[in-house]
Amino acid sequence: MLRTLAISALLLSPLPAIAQHSEAKYTTPHVMDAWVRLPAAAGRPAGGYFLAHGTAAADALVGVTSPKAERIELHSMVNEGGVMKMRAEPSFALPARGELKFAPGGSHLMLFGLSAGVKPGDRIPLTFSFQSGAKVTIDAEARAVNSPAAKPAGSAHQH
Numbered sequence: 001m002l003r004t005l006a007i008s009a010l011l012l013s014p015l016p017a018i019a020q021h022s023e024a025k026y027t028t029p030h031v032m033d034a035w036v037r038l039p040a041a042a043g044r045p046a047g048g049y050f051l052a053h054g055t056a057a058a059d060a061l062v063g064v065t066s067p068k069a070e071r072i073e074l075h076s077m078v079n080e081g082g083v084m085k086m087r088a089e090p091s092f093a094l095p096a097r098g099e100l101k102f103a104p105g106g107s108h109l110m111l112f113g114l115s116a117g118v119k120p121g122d123r124i125p126l127t128f129s130f131q132s133g134a135k136v137t138i139d140a141e142a143r144a145v146n147s148p149a150a151k152p153a154g155s156a157h158q159h
């Protein structure tokens, strides 16, 4: 009798992992190409970049966290009297079926208190939180401040 009950319980919870995964495909923004530009000097903040694709519904990025950073802010670049300055923003819109790109010279993540010992080539897990409640965790690749791929073309902006 006990054995029958146990088997019934198994049959009643069919493949929860797979069901959740296929649902997530339609409700969770897709985040890709994430990388972190390591600071020129240890202790300085690092810049973070990525590309996010929206779902069928409008959403917004409201925060990013990482076990490798004490705090991560969302920064935009604003022109103040001809001088580009960065500003912390509470959120960034991710339009329905649109995209949100953070790239050198423009909007960026600012990682404060990066763990000591993070070196080029390391993977830094980033968890992106969206207004819809969706959360996406991907690995960002740590790159040296001077690596060719990390250099914004024609920009003197420093991080």
Ligand SMILES: [Cu+2]
Residues within 6 Å of the ligand: 075, 086, 087, 108, 109, 110
């Ligand atoms: Cu910044």
